[in-house]
Amino acid sequence: MIEGLYLHIPFCQRRCFYCDFNTYEGLEKSIPEYHQALLEDMRLSAPEAAGGGLKSVFFGGGTPSLLPADLVAGLVGRARGIFGFEPGVEITLEANPGTVTPEKFRDLLRAGVNRLSMGFQAAQDRHLESLGRVHGAADSLQAWEWARRAGFENLSLDLMFGLPGQTLEEWEESLKWALDLDPPHLSFYGLTIEKGTRYHQWWQSGRLQLPEEGLQADMYESGIRILKEHGLEQYEISNFARPGFRSRHNQLYWRNLPTLGIGAGAWSFLEGRRFSRVKDPREYALRVREGGIPVEESERLEPKKARGEAAYLGLRMLDGIDLLEWKDRQGVEWEEEFGEQTKNLTKRGLLEVQGGKIRLTPRALPLANEVFCEFV
Ligand SMILES: C[S@@+](CC[C@H](N)C(=O)[O-])C[C@H]1O[C@@H](n2cnc3c(N)ncnc32)[C@H](O)[C@@H]1O
Ligand code: SF4
Structure with missing residues (x-):
C-alpha cells in the first residue's frame, strides 16, 4: 500500500x-x-x-x-x-x-x-x-x-x-x-x-x-x-x-513512508524493500511491453540499516523526529540505539532534544552531512 x-x-x-x-x-x-x-x-x-x-x-x-x-x-x-x-x-x-x-x-x-x-x-x-x-x-x-x-x-x-x-x-x-x-x-x-x-x-x-x-x-x-x-x-x-x-x-x-516510483530509473520503497526500475527509457518501455516490471536494483533493508536511514531522513526536517512516534513505528527506543551518537552530537551543539523531539540545531544545517554520517 x-x-x-x-x-x-x-x-x-x-x-x-x-x-x-x-x-x-x-x-x-x-x-x-x-x-x-x-x-x-x-x-x-x-x-x-x-x-x-x-x-x-x-x-x-x-x-x-x-x-x-x-x-x-x-x-x-x-x-x-x-x-x-x-x-x-x-x-x-x-x-x-x-x-x-x-x-x-x-x-x-x-x-x-x-x-x-x-x-x-x-x-x-x-x-x-x-x-x-x-x-x-x-x-x-x-x-x-x-x-x-x-x-x-x-x-x-x-x-x-x-x-x-x-x-x-x-x-x-x-x-x-x-x-x-x-x-x-x-x-x-x-x-x-x-x-x-x-x-x-x-x-x-x-x-x-x-x-x-x-x-x-x-x-x-x-x-x-x-x-x-x-x-x-x-x-x-x-x-x-x-x-x-x-x-x-x-x-x-x-518520513520514510511507502512510495512507488515508476518510469526509467525510478526508485520505490515498499514493505522494507528499496528497488529501482531499469534506467534506459527504451529498454524500460520494451520490458514493460513484454509484461514484466523491469526491476534493476533491489535491496531488502535489514531492520538496523532501515532505522539508520529513517533517522537521517527524518533529521532532514527541521521539526525533527518525534520520539514517541519513533518508538511506535520502529519498535525500538531512539535512546537505546542512537544514545551514543545523540550524546556526542548534542555536546558538539549539532543536535537538540526538546519537547519530545530530536532535531538539528541551526548550527548543524550547513554541516548536516556530517551528522547523517553518524547514522549510516
Ligand atoms: C530534477 S531537477 C528539476 C527540474 C527541471 N528538470 C529543471 O531543471 O528545471 C530539481 C532541481 O535540482 C537542482 N539540481 C539539479 N542538479 C543539481 C546539481 N548538480 N547541484 C545542485 N543542484 C542541482 C536544480 O535546482 C533543479 O531545479
Ligand atoms: S538536464 Fe533536464 S533534468 Fe537536468 S537540470 Fe537540466 S532541465 Fe533539469
Whole structure:
C-alpha cells in the first residue's frame, strides 16, 4: 500500500552542464511509447502497491513539462483508477521555464495537476547560459506569470548557489528577484559537481572556477536569513514554505513512508524493500511491453540499516523526529540505539532534544552531512 506515486519523465531539450539525472536529449520521439509503458507499469504494480489512496503524485524528471497535457491527463486518470486519491491529493509537475506556454499551463491544470515546481536556478542570464539552461531569466518570470494566470496557486521554484564565478551579491540578487514573485514555496541547492557531467570534466581540467567553501557556506546562511525575513519558513535543509505549502511528496520521502516510483530509473520503497526500475527509457518501455516490471536494483533493508536511514531522513526536517512516534513505528527506543551518537552530537551543539523531539540545531544545517554520517 503506497502513499505517494512518482513518475519519472526522462526527456530534456538539452542536458544542463551540471546535471547527472537520468534524462536524455533528442529522445522526444519515444514519448508515446514511454507513456504507454507508464500506464501499463501502473497496472502491473497494482497488486503490490494499491490499497489506501494516494496523498501525492509527482511528475519528476527530466522535464515533465515536455509531456503533452493530454498524456499527463491519461496518467493522472490511470493513477486515480488504480490507486485512488485521498481528498486534497497533491499532484506536482516539474516545469522548465523554457518549455511552457499559457495554454500548456491551462491544460495541465485541467489534467489534474495542482502544483508546479519550476527550475529558475538564477536571475542572471550569464549564469543560466553557463549552466546550459534553455531559458533566460525573463522566461522564468514569464512562465510564473502564465502559471498564476492559468490558476495555479501552489507554486514552487528552485534556485542554485555556489555557481562558477557567482558572487554573494549575485546570489542575494537571485533570491530577491525570486521573492518579488511572492512564491509560496522555494527550494535552493548548493551546486554539486557530479561525475560524468561536463562540469566535472571542466572542473578537473581547471576550466571551472568554483566559489570557495567559506563563500558557499555564507551563501547558504544568507539564503536562510533572507527567506526568513520574507516569511518563508525553512522546514527542511533545502526547502522553505509559507504555512500550508510544504511539499507533501517530499515529506513522504523524509518520513520514510511507502512510495512507488515508476518510469526509467525510478526508485520505490515498499514493505522494507528499496528497488529501482531499469534506467534506459527504451529498454524500460520494451520490458514493460513484454509484461514484466523491469526491476534493476533491489535491496531488502535489514531492520538496523532501515532505522539508520529513517533517522537521517527524518533529521532532514527541521521539526525533527518525534520520539514517541519513533518508538511506535520502529519498535525500538531512539535512546537505546542512537544514545551514543545523540550524546556526542548534542555536546558538539549539532543536535537538540526538546519537547519530545530530536532535531538539528541551526548550527548543524550547513554541516548536516556530517551528522547523517553518524547514522549510516
Ligand atoms: C530534477 S531537477 C528539476 C527540474 C527541471 N528538470 C529543471 O531543471 O528545471 C530539481 C532541481 O535540482 C537542482 N539540481 C539539479 N542538479 C543539481 C546539481 N548538480 N547541484 C545542485 N543542484 C542541482 C536544480 O535546482 C533543479 O531545479
Ligand atoms: S532541465 Fe533539469 S533534468 Fe533536464 S538536464 Fe537540466 S537540470 Fe537536468
